[in-house]
Amino acid sequence: MLTFTEELLLLLGDEEGLFLPVKEHAFECALAGAILMDLAFDFRIDTDLQALVITDPTPTGNPMLDRVLEKISVRTDITDTPTWIRVLATEDAALIREQALDSLVNRRILERQHTRFLGIFRSVCYSTLDEAPLQAVKSRIEDVVSDEIPDPRDVALISLVDACQILPDLFPEWETKQTASRLELLRRMDLIGRELTSTISEIQDQIIRAARAQAAHFKQLTLTLALVASAAVIATLLVPGIGIPDHYGPSLPAQLWFDDSWKQFSGYLLLALSLTGLMIALALKKQLLVWLSGSHRWRLSHLALGIACVFVLFMHTGFRLGDNLNAALMATYLTVLLSGALTGVVVGGAPRIKQISLSRVFAARRVLIWVHALALCPLPALLIVHILTVYLY
Amino acid sequence: MFGRLLKLVLAVTLLGAVYMAVTMTVGGDRRMLLIGQTTHAHHQLEMACETCHGSSIFADAEVAEKTLNKNCRKCHENELxxxxxxxxxxxxxxxxxxxxxxxxxxxxxxxxxxxxxxEITRASAVTVAMDYCVACHSKGEQDIRTTRASHAGLGFETCATAGCHNFHDNRALFEDFLLGHAGQPEPARPVVHGLAARYRARPVSTDKALKPGDAIAPSAALAVPNVLEHWADSGHARAGVNCTGCHATDLAEDAPKTQALAHWIDVPPMNVCMACHKPQAKTFVMGRHGMRQHPGIAKPRNAQRSLARLGLSQVMPVSMSRWLSDPAVPAWMTVGEARLPMRADADPALAIDCGSCHGEHALDTTRAEVEACASCHDDLHTRSYFDSPHHMLWKLERAGEAPPGSGVSCASCHMSKLEHRGQVRTTHNQNDNLRPNEKMIRSVCLDCHSLGFSLDALADPGLIRKNFTGKPGVHVQSIDWAIARSRSNPDAPEN
Known part of the structure; x- marks a missing residue:
């Protein structure tokens, strides 16, 4: 029998065999919750209002479950379920994912394939060898959402899937409202055995709460960084260019903005930062950096990189926007930075504005990402010409 | 939609990149690559990059800079x-x-x-802080604050901005020169400028003078209103230069009239003027008005040769290689290209050549001295000229109420008269004594004013804007300090 973790990963698999999150902020919490549910269904843990306790420390035989069980027994400083979900989501989600995928590979359900992106980045994807387990899981969910009387494991599974917010992706034909009311009904029904009811319910609730809290935390951080980035870009546009110092001799402004060596240094640093940002975005798109996936971490790192770029741009130009080709380069670069920062503002700030519907937020985000990507296209050519002109003339 | 937009942007980028690569390596207009606005002095030739950037592509930075400096000297060394x-x-x-x-x-x-x-260019195209003298004159034996008591409390930012020193040209500011002109009173008015007087009262040959009836030109050309009258009243007619002298230059002097008309050209190029007026032409191309004819300007790159070097000459159609040619530097600057304020009614397309100031047939040097300048220039200094004492003297001379050479026109100061082998000539390089303005002292101001007054007047920007209507509001202490130093230490070396 597959564990909840394995079932969840099967459901998250896409056509490219990448098995990665749809809703990143919930994914790690769902994985943490899945493993606690597995332990609860194996009668190894129990929860009450105050604490999560081990009822049976005997190993289950599954290395993934046993490692977490041992961790719970060792870490006596953590007692309550929400904290355990947060800790497991933060510290163990990546390992849980890897172990679950290993298990699926060992069972010959998936096959691991190694590829290289651009000949540099190692990429791993998983092709499905046996479709039956996935189909079985999906039909169980379909049965539960229809009027069938569900099994306790099915209820637990669907709560995980719901926490990941992937039901609309799995079953796009379902009516959202209808499904939501059915799920609500299932939650209220006493379908799981008495001995498990409170534990599962507690974990279900905590997954959702933790996912929301984590999402809110990241959104707050995203908003803050995005606002800083936007302000920095707007300042670059509006603040007058810094002139040459009034006093002759070595000084920081004179060296920073008017010394060729320093300008080369800041220029190449800017290029390196920009390339890093681009490569991270590409690597994430191709799912090459697993450690950055699974949360808003990549977005935060992308935003932090954007702020660093504005700072180095200031070091390179001293708020001067340039002329001709340099002005075009500056305009393009600032468009990339500003559209990226504003996307962060939309993503991080939209939940705070209740009046704006989600569809409008998504539309705004989509347009900004388009602008971000389109403005990126001419950048390499402009940059190359900019660098060439320095050495040609 | 996004996919289509992306493809469009990528296609435009690719085309742009190819175009820029071609303009950099083969030929084409490279002004889009300029990293910033070119200075007032060089903007007229900014399309001819190789005039200054003469080193080969990707030359070593040191080599590139040496070549750049070599090219600066090519045009400016004689002046320095x-x-x-x-x-x-x-x-x-x-x-x-x-x-x-x-x-x-x-x-x-x-x-x-x-x-x-x-963004860092200051007066006289200086791109370092104006207290640059501090670099060398604040240490050791060069520390001016310890070697000159008078300089003890002065800031280095005042060295070159207070009318006392220049980095290059100190001909009117050297201590011995100051002492030589110390205590000079202002000359009594009217003062006659010797060379101007000789020029304006120059004898005009009359034995060769031509009359309107002597004009050799197609009847259509003679029918153009005022042309014949202007020519007949001009120096050309008085000196015996017929219409064919300019309009049919490849004709033998004694050729019959019918043959002359066969060689007729309606608009003679300026080379025709230059052929006779060589000294004027030589200085004209050194000034802002005519610098586009300066011999130091690089020729456009040869696109065919560049393509051949890249092995593409056989592949590229000739029409394409023509399209890749560098834009040639226009023959003349136009009013519209000027960076200084110009009159709204001045024709922006007007090319600045001999005819634009002297008139094509009238060749009126009097008009060229004032009206021609004021027909385009529209800054406060120019406008104030007409209320200035200088203009009053000019009017008196023109009215015959003051002797020749006493009037002060725009050209009196900015296109001064020089004597060469007994001949008085007008320099047409108006920048020769324009910046820094102390350059004017020896060649212009001292003809009519004392050194003390000249120093003070040229150090007062407000007075310059008012075209010297009034008294200087500042006093340059150079002469006072030079006198005090020579009295206290007569053996001190002068500089």
Missing amino acids: KAAKDSHSRKRFRNPRMAEYWDRLDARRCTTCHIEHRP
């Missing part, structure tokens, strides 16, 4: 020599001056003058 450059390259190339190279490398023009950097 004539100015007895106080910080000449020759002086600073001496290894004994090595300790100064790291402070402010006076061997290279680019130490202080960097092109295309408007």
Whole structure:
């Protein structure tokens, strides 16, 4: 029998065999919750209002479950379920994912394939060898959402899937409202055995709460960084260019903005930062950096990189926007930075504005990402010409 | 939709990148690559990059800079020599001056003058802080604050801005010159400028003078209103230069009239003027008005040759290689290209050549001295001229109420008269004594004013704007300090 973790990963698999999150902020919490549910269904843990306790420390035989069980027994400083979900989501989600995928590979359900992106980045994807387990899981969910009387494991599974917010992706034909009311009904029904009811319910609730809290935390951080980035870009546009110092001799402004060596240094640093940002975005798109996936971490790192770029741009130009080709380069670069920062503002700030519907937020985000990507296209050519002109003339 | 947009942007980028690569390596207009606005002095030739950037592509930075400086000297070296450059390259190339190279490398023009950097460009195209004298004159035996008591409390930012010193041209500011002219009173009015007087009262040959009936030109040309009258009243007619002298230059002097008309050209090129007026033409191309004809301007790149070097000449159609040609530097500057304020009614397309100031047939040097300038220039200094004492003197001379040479026109100061082998000539390089304005003192101001007044007047920007209507509001103490120093220490070396 597959564990909840394995079932969840099967459901998250896409056509490219990448098995990665749809809703990143919930994914790690769902994985943490899945493993606690597995332990609860194996009668190894129990929860009450105050604490999560081990009822049976005997190993289950599954290395993934046993490692977490041992961790719970060792870490006596953590007692309550929400904290355990947060800790497991933060510290163990990546390992849980890897172990679950290993298990699926060992069972010959998936096959691991190694590829290289651009000949540099190692990429791993998983092709499905046996479709039956996935189909079985999906039909169980379909049965539960229809009027069938569900099994306790099915209820637990669907709560995980719901926490990941992937039901609309799995079953796009379902009516959202209808499904939501059915799920609500299932939650209220006493379908799981008495001995498990409170534990599962507690974990279900905590997954959702933790996912929301984590999402809110990241959104707050995203908003803050995005606002800083936007302000920095707007300042670059509006603040007058810094002139040459009034006093002759070595000084920081004179060296920073008017010394060729320093300008080369800041220029190449800017290029390196920009390339890093681009490569991270590409690597994430191709799912090459697993450690950055699974949360808003990549977005935060992308935003932090954007702020660093504005700072180095200031070091390179001293708020001067340039002329001709340099002005075009500056305009393009600032468009990339500003559209990226504003996307962060939309993503991080939209939940705070209740009046704006989600569809409008998504539309705004989509347009900004388009602008971000389109403005990126001419950048390499402009940059190359900019660098060439320095050495040609 | 996004996919289509992406493809469009990528296609435009690719085309743009190819175009830029071609313009950099083969030919084409490269002004889009300019990193910043070119200075007032060089913007007229900014499309001919190789005029200054003469080194080969991807040359070593040191080589590129040396070539750049070499090209600066190619155009400016004679001017600096004539100015007895106080910080000449020759002086600073001496290894004994090595300790100064790291402070402010006076061997290279680019130490202080960097092109295309408007954000740091100051007066006289200087791109370093104006207290640059501090680099060398604040240490050791060069510390001016300890060697000159009068300079003890002065800031280095005042050295070159208070009318006392210039980096290159100090001909009117050297101590011995100051002492030689100390205590000079203002001359009594009217003062006659000797060379101007000789020029304006020059005898005009009459034995060769031609009358309107002598004009050899097609009847259509003669029918153009005023043309015949203007020519008949001009110096050309008085000197015996017929219409064919300009309009049919490849004709033998004694050729019959019918043959002359066969060689007729309606608009003679300026080379025709230059052929006879060589000294004027030589200085004209050195000034702002005619610098596009300066021989130092690089020729456009040969696209065919560049393509051949890249092995593409066989592949590229000839029409395409023509399209890739560098834009040629236009023959003349137009009013519309001027960076200084110009009159709204001045024709922006008007090319600045001989005819635009002298008139094509009237060749009126009097008009060229004032009205021609004021028909385009529209700054406060120009407008104030008409209320200034200078203009009043000019009007009196024109009215015959003052002797020739006493009137002061725009050209009197900005296109001064020079004597060469007994002949009085007008320099047509108006920049020769324009910046720094102390250059004017010896060649212009001292003809009519004392040195003290000239120094004070030229150091007062407000008075310059008012075209010297009034008294100087500042006093340059150079002469006072030079006198005090020579009295207290008669053996002190002068400089």
